[in-house]
Structures are given as C-alpha cells and as structure tokens.
Amino acid sequence: MTQKSDLLYELAWLSRPLHQEIEAAVSAMLAETTVTVRMRSVLEQLSKLGPSTVPQIAKALDIKRQYVQIMMNEVEAVGMVERSENPAHKRSTLFHLSESGAAIIRQIRDAEGKIIESFGRNLTLDEVERAHHVMEHLLTSFRTLNQRLKT
Amino acid sequence: MTQKSDLLYELAWLSRPLHQEIEAAVSAMLAETTVTVRMRSVLEQLSKLGPSTVPQIAKALDIKRQYVQIMMNEVEAVGMVERSENPAHKRSTLFHLSESGAAIIRQIRDAEGKIIESFGRNLTLDEVERAHHVMEHLLTSFRTLNQRLKT
DNA sequence: AAATTATTGACAATCAACTTGTCATAAATC
DNA sequence: GATTTATGACAAGTTGATTGTCAATAATTT
Numbered sequence: 344m345t346q347k348s349d350l351l352y353e354l355a356w357l358s359r360p361l362h363q364e365i366e367a368a369v370s371a372m373l374a375e376t377t378v379t380v381r382m383r384s385v386l387e388q389l390s391k392l393g394p395s396t397v398p399q400i401a402k403a404l405d406i407k408r409q410y411v412q413i414m415m416n417e418v419e420a421v422g423m424v425e426r427s428e429n430p431a432h433k434r435s436t437l438f439h440l441s442e443s444g445a446a447i448i449r450q451i452r453d454a455e456g457k458i459i460e461s462f463g464r465n466l467t468l469d470e471v472e473r474a475h476h477v478m479e480h481l482l483t484s485f486r487t488l489n490q491r492l493k494t
Numbered sequence: 495m496t497q498k499s500d501l502l503y504e505l506a507w508l509s510r511p512l513h514q515e516i517e518a519a520v521s522a523m524l525a526e527t528t529v530t531v532r533m534r535s536v537l538e539q540l541s542k543l544g545p546s547t548v549p550q551i552a553k554a555l556d557i558k559r560q561y562v563q564i565m566m567n568e569v570e571a572v573g574m575v576e577r578s579e580n581p582a583h584k585r586s587t588l589f590h591l592s593e594s595g596a597a598i599i600r601q602i603r604d605a606e607g608k609i610i611e612s613f614g615r616n617l618t619l620d621e622v623e624r625a626h627h628v629m630e631h632l633l634t635s636f637r638t639l640n641q642r643l644k645t
Numbered sequence: 646a647a648a649t650t651a652t653t654g655a656c657a658a659t660c661a662a663c664t665t666g667t668c669a670t671a672a673a674t675c
Numbered sequence: 676g677a678t679t680t681a682t683g684a685c686a687a688g689t690t691g692a693t694t695g696t697c698a699a700t701a702a703t704t705t
Contacts, residue, residue: 348611351617358508371644380662397682406663412682462635463499468498471498475504477624480617492523560654646705649703650702652701653701656696657695660692662689664688
C-alpha cells in the first residue's frame with residue numbers, strides 16, 4: 344500500500360465523521376425553528392432545482408420517492424410549499440416554494456453560509472477548488488464502483 | 495457569499511453522498527462474507543487502536559457505548575475477538591482481535607485498499623495531501639462549532 | 646477505612662431515516 | 676386500444692443509532 348493510497352483511504356473515511364458533525368450542526372441550528380432537518384432538505388432542493396415533482400427530488404437526493412413524499416407532505420402541511428399549475432397536469436404534481444418557504448430557506452442558508460465562510464478564512468480558493476475536485480473524483484469513482492457491484 | 499465560501503459549502507455537503515456511496519460499497523463487498531458493516535467497524539477499530547474496552551471504541555467512533563456493546567457482543571459471539579487478561583481487572587474488559595478476527599479484517603482492508611488504489615491513479619500525492627488537509631480542517635471546525643452549540 | 650461518585654455491562658424502549666411492498670389510478674408508449 | 680410505466684397513498688419492516696434505568700464494581704474524596 345502506497346502512502347498516497349493510505350491517505351486517500353483515510354480521506355474517504357473522513358466523510359463519515361464529517362457528515363455526522365454537519366448533521367449535528369444543522370440540527371442544532373434548526374433547533375429553535377419549526378423546521379426539521381428533513382424539511383430543510385426538501386426546501387433546499389426546491390430552491391436549488393426550482394419547481395419539481397416528488398420523484399425528481401427523490402432522484403436528486405438519491406433516496407426513495409416514498410420517503411420524499413412524506414417529507415413533502417410535511418412542508419406542504421405547514422404552507423412552505425405549494426402546488427404549481429401543472430401544464431396539462433402532464434404527469435405528476437409540481438411543487439414550488441411558497442413565499443414563506445422561500446424566506447425560510449434563504450434565512451437558513453444565509454446563517455449556514457456565514458459559518459462556512461468563517462471556516463474558510465484559513466483556506467485559499469485554490470485549495471478549496473482542488474479539494475473539491477478530489478472529493479468529486481472520489482464520489483464518482485464510488486458511484487461507478489457501486490454501479491458495477493449492483494449487477 | 496464569495497465563490498470560495500460557496501464552493502466550500504458544496505464541498506462540505508459532498509460528505510453526505512460520499513458517505514452514502516462508501517457505505518453502500520462496503521456493504522456490497524461484505525455481502526458474501528459473514529461480517530456485517532457494524533462488525534467490520536469494531537474489527538477495524540481494534541486493529542487500529544489495539545486491545546480496547548467498549549467505552550474506548552465508543553469514543554473513537556463517537557457513538558454511545560451501549561451500541562458498541564451490541565456490536566462487540568456480536569463479534570465476540572462468532573469468535574472474532576477475545577477478552578484480554580486485564581491487568582488487575584483494572585476497570586473494564588479489554589478486548590483484542592482473535593486470530594481469525596485479525597485475518598478477516600486484514601483481508602477486508604486489503605480488498606478495500608486495492609479499490610482505493612485504483613481510484614487514486616488519476617490523483618497526485620500532493621493533491622491527496624492537500625485535500626486531506628482541507629477536509630481535516632473542515633472536520634475540526636465543525637467539531638468546535640458543535641462544542642459551542644451544545645452548551 | 647468509609648462514604649461518595651463515576652464507570653461499566655446488561656437490558657429495554659424509543660427514534661430517525663430510511664427501504665420494501667402493495668394497490669389503485671392516471672398517464673405515456675407501443 | 677392495449678400494455679407498460681409512473682405517481683400518490685398507505686403499511687410494515689430495517690438499520691443505526693439514542694435515552695433511560697439498574698446493579699455491580701471501581702475510583703476518588705474525606
């Protein structure tokens with residue numbers, strides 16, 4: 344095992360504690376709001392993708408549509424999303440952020456952004472870009488591997 | 495929001511799908527063995543830390559001792575770990591890898607290492623080192639943040 | 646040495662974030 | 676027009692944990 348491979352192995356596994364800590368941080372920051380982590384994640388997708396159907400968001404999050412449906416029902420119930428007039432009711436319901444939903448996710452995103460910004464003070468843009476590239480490479484490598492392993 | 499912060503935000507969130515894909519890959523590779531993902535993780539810690547108690551491993555994995563106890567009971571039940579003669583039974587049971595446990599985790603680690611090695615072909619050692627540094631920085635930043643948020 | 650406090654193992658209940666399976670209906674494709 | 680696919684709704688099960696509690700033992704304080 345080369346030094347490079349060993350370090351890459353370690354790097355890959357950093358994703359576990361990192362993900363753990365990020366979830367904890369997000370959850371702590373949401374604690375005083377009425378938004379849960381899973382509601383936040385739907386709102387985030389809608390703000391990123393624009394008006395979308397449940398199956399589309401499921402694909403983006405790589406989880407089952409049935410679970411996204413639950414999440415979507417929750418945010419709809421509190422009026423954070425609304426159904427769009429769907430051109431000819433083509434296939435399924437299009438959802439979009441309501442005014443309140445848009446405001447809420449913007450606010451959450453801003454608060455999170457400030458924190459991330461402070462984390463970036465010690466890093467250069469170049470460093471972040473290269474790290475991003477390496478992590479993307481790892482991600483697509485694992486995706487390809489899993490594609491192969493599934494069959 | 496600067497470009498750097500935006501990219502760093504994205505980078506942080508890459509940990510989610512990455513962790514997801516890694517778990518899936520590990521799980522798929524273990525599918526033909528008698529080892530489960532959580533058993534693998536105990537064996538890995540024991541091989542990394544040497545003989546350890548349940549609470550020590552819980553700390554290393556940052557999960558509760560009660561859950562690690564379950565994991566440890568499982569690997570003990572199939573003879574992959576054994577209890578060490580504990581100097582004066584000082585506080586709690588020390589566990590160490592049995593011969594079979596050591597062989598199994600070595601074999602798993604080797605197979606995984608080969609795959610990671612192939613993923614690293616397109617990357618330089620320098621790139622991996624820098625990425626590792628950035629991700630470590632992110633991780634400690636989030637840990638510190640969570641420490642503050644918890645109080 | 647005695648009293649107090651902390652740690653461990655064991656067990657039970659609960660939770661969050663999912664997946665899997667099924668059904669009816671509506672839409673898209675052949 | 677017939678067949679296949681997609682969607683929404685609902686139910687049950689799984690995994691990876693957490694929280695709470697208890698008794699026994701070990702460590703610390705007085």
